[in-house]
Amino acid sequence: MRGYDELFSFFEKHLDELQFSHQPTELYGPIAYTLNLGGKRIRPVLTLMSCEMFGGDATDALPQAVAIELFHNFTLIHDDIMDDAPLRRGKRTVFKKWNPNIAILSGDTLFALAYQFAQQADRRLLPEILSVFNQTAIEVCEGQQYDLNYERMNNVSVDGYLKMIRLKTAVLFGASLKIGALIGGASEEHAENLYEFGLNIGMGFQLKDDLLDTFGDEHVFGKKTGGDILTNKKTFLYLSALERANDEQKEKLHHLYNTHDEDEEIKIRYVIDIFTQLKVFKAANLEIDKYWDNGLQSLDKIKISDENKEILLDVAYKMIVREK
Amino acid sequence: MRGYDELFSFFEKHLDELQFSHQPTELYGPIAYTLNLGGKRIRPVLTLMSCEMFGGDATDALPQAVAIELFHNFTLIHDDIMDDAPLRRGKRTVFKKWNPNIAILSGDTLFALAYQFAQQADRRLLPEILSVFNQTAIEVCEGQQYDLNYERMNNVSVDGYLKMIRLKTAVLFGASLKIGALIGGASEEHAENLYEFGLNIGMGFQLKDDLLDTFGDEHVFGKKTGGDILTNKKTFLYLSALERANDEQKEKLHHLYNTHDEDEEIKIRYVIDIFTQLKVFKAANLEIDKYWDNGLQSLDKIKISDENKEILLDVAYKMIVREK
Numbered sequence: 001m002r003g004y005d006e007l008f009s010f011f012e013k014h015l016d017e018l019q020f021s022h023q024p025t026e027l028y029g030p031i032a033y034t035l036n037l038g039g040k041r042i043r044p045v046l047t048l049m050s051c052e053m054f055g056g057d058a059t060d061a062l063p064q065a066v067a068i069e070l071f072h073n074f075t076l077i078h079d080d081i082m083d084d085a086p087l088r089r090g091k092r093t094v095f096k097k098w099n100p101n102i103a104i105l106s107g108d109t110l111f112a113l114a115y116q117f118a119q120q121a122d123r124r125l126l127p128e129i130l131s132v133f134n135q136t137a138i139e140v141c142e143g144q145q146y147d148l149n150y151e152r153m154n155n156v157s158v159d160g161y162l163k164m165i166r167l168k169t170a171v172l173f174g175a176s177l178k179i180g181a182l183i184g185g186a187s188e189e190h191a192e193n194l195y196e197f198g199l200n201i202g203m204g205f206q207l208k209d210d211l212l213d214t215f216g217d218e219h220v221f222g223k224k225t226g227g228d229i230l231t232n233k234k235t236f237l238y239l240s241a242l243e244r245a246n247d248e249q250k251e252k253l254h255h256l257y258n259t260h261d262e263d264e265e266i267k268i269r270y271v272i273d274i275f276t277q278l279k280v281f282k283a284a285n286l287e288i289d290k291y292w293d294n295g296l297q298s299l300d301k302i303k304i305s306d307e308n309k310e311i312l313l314d315v316a317y318k319m320i321v322r323e324k
Numbered sequence: 325m326r327g328y329d330e331l332f333s334f335f336e337k338h339l340d341e342l343q344f345s346h347q348p349t350e351l352y353g354p355i356a357y358t359l360n361l362g363g364k365r366i367r368p369v370l371t372l373m374s375c376e377m378f379g380g381d382a383t384d385a386l387p388q389a390v391a392i393e394l395f396h397n398f399t400l401i402h403d404d405i406m407d408d409a410p411l412r413r414g415k416r417t418v419f420k421k422w423n424p425n426i427a428i429l430s431g432d433t434l435f436a437l438a439y440q441f442a443q444q445a446d447r448r449l450l451p452e453i454l455s456v457f458n459q460t461a462i463e464v465c466e467g468q469q470y471d472l473n474y475e476r477m478n479n480v481s482v483d484g485y486l487k488m489i490r491l492k493t494a495v496l497f498g499a500s501l502k503i504g505a506l507i508g509g510a511s512e513e514h515a516e517n518l519y520e521f522g523l524n525i526g527m528g529f530q531l532k533d534d535l536l537d538t539f540g541d542e543h544v545f546g547k548k549t550g551g552d553i554l555t556n557k558k559t560f561l562y563l564s565a566l567e568r569a570n571d572e573q574k575e576k577l578h579h580l581y582n583t584h585d586e587d588e589e590i591k592i593r594y595v596i597d598i599f600t601q602l603k604v605f606k607a608a609n610l611e612i613d614k615y616w617d618n619g620l621q622s623l624d625k626i627k628i629s630d631e632n633k634e635i636l637l638d639v640a641y642k643m644i645v646r647e648k
Binding site for chain 1: 346347348350351402405406424425426428429431432433435436437439440443447448450451454455457458459461462465466468469470472473
């Protein structure tokens with residue numbers, strides 16, 4: 001069983017070879033552009049890894065790994081329109097570089113292409129694989145809708161937030177692992193345990209993202225910290241703070257999150273001050289630890305060698321303790 | 325084998341029962357709204373019909389019929405954003421009634437739901453069915469992109485236009501029939517002939533749409549004629565006219581199609597005058613006849629009873645000779 005670096009190169013080489021240079025170029029240009037923006041390719045690597053973990057040949061899981069990466073990139077293209085995001089990985093987003101119509105349609109096409117790859121599985125496994133894929137696709141859309149809803153709501157709970165990130169982000173990690181496991185020959189039970197492992201790691205991954213956005217080292221994280229605060233995003237940190245705050249702190253937070261004319265640096269400092277007083281940094285880390293432990297419990301149930309578990313845990317650990 | 329009316333009711337009843345009332349309502353509300361706008365359900369009826377045509381049980385084809393109707397409605401929701409269309413079947417479009425983000429995301433979800441239904445097939449047939457479905461989905465996106473491209477181009481050819489409507493509209497009719505046939509037990513060869521039949525009928529259907537928009541009887545057609553002319557749409561009629569026009573007529577057409585400040589009634593009358601001089605009405609009907617004949621040739625190759633062929637031809641004929 002190969003580790004992250006080897007499988008990353010293996011996947012990247014394959015993705016490069018696929019090209020996406022069909023006609024019309026207005027449609028496939030943005031698709032190639034998006035896929036060339038890079039990224040850590042964690043999801044497809046997890047698919048290949050979980051396939052090898054059960055003794056499978058990662059080559060057999062390549063179409064599904066591609067499908068998952070294409071699906072993920074489709075969601076990025078559409079999310080960027082909805083979030084009015086100008087940049088993605090330091091480059092202009094598709095809807096900014098081209099226009100919203102091109103972004104809608106090239107996203108749709110990427111989604112259809114994802115299914116074209118997902119379908120390339122042994123026909124005995126196809127129904128199971130597609131069930132996971134379809135269910136996940138629907139849940140990711142639902143998660144994005146909750147995310148949009150929460151932007152306009154003033155009474156989002158921490159639980160509501162956790163449900164949202166489970167759908168929007170975590171399930172795709174679960175699905176990536178489960179699909180690879182099925183192709184690798186895992187039993188339905190083992191594949192399901194690996195799904196649970198991925199789901200929990202995915203939760204930790206997103207919570208870590210919230211933390212890095214606010215408390216990360218800008219030079220390591222690669223982007224300006226405090227972005228979530230400036231855009232009034234209701235993250236785990238903000239919602240935990242609200243649940244812990246006294247009336248005065250609550251009022252101050254509400255005020256800071258409902259204004260756009262505060263000086264940026266001052267706003268970030270004020271919010272971080274309250275976050276620090278309320279120990280939400282620690283609360284987030286405890287929450288991440290909880291998901292990590294839950295993930296480990298699911299992994300424990302799977303009968304594979306300790307060596308293979310270590311390789312997987314190495315990736316999972318990097319997803320959660322990362323500094324960028 | 326049942327006819328259109330019976331299969332329409334059969335499908336409509338099933339679709340009604342499905343409901344689409346999950347959470348979050350912001351996502352599923354627009355989906356239910358769109359599916360309740362009605363429509364002729366020609367595509368799913370064709371799927372059910374082609375299944376029965378080969379002795380299959382239409383119930384077995386219901387999930388695929390639903391998948392095709394959901395996919396079609398997904399394209400309508402996204403196309404309406406791209407075309408900035410305020411109305412669909414007399415009701416407000418999703419992006420106008422809600423907003424573009426809701427329309428993007430509920431469209432995406434509808435697409436994912438379509439796949440969830442498409443997947444519900446006998447596992448021996450699943451790879452073939454999904455191949456048709458995926459290929460068609462990608463082609464429909466490509467067709468929509470060509471349509472968007474042509475809006476900005478001044479040198480679109482009639483051939484380019486025919487290629488566009490083949491992708492955007494006709495292939496889905498072919499796919500509807502082919503998928504039903506496969507489920508009904510047709511051989512790959514027969515299913516492919518039925519695909520060709522559907523493709524040709526679909527071409528005729530779209531050309532008839534162009535004709536009705538310009539030359540239809542408003543009271544029967546149900547919407548104001550001349551809409552394509554007012555929005556400067558490069559239809560078969562316009563492009564054929566340009567190919568037949570002398571320099572003076574060409575200049576006049578270019579002028580009329582590049583201005584928005586002309587009086588509406590006068591603009592329509594001027595354009596129809598030129599269309600009439602250049603006999604494009606007749607040209608379109610000849611083109612429709614050509615596709616009809618091509619379709620018949622494909623149908624002739626299929627060994628099913630004349631009675632069953634008559635039932636299918638009855639639907640196809642209504643698609644092409646319809647007055648609305």
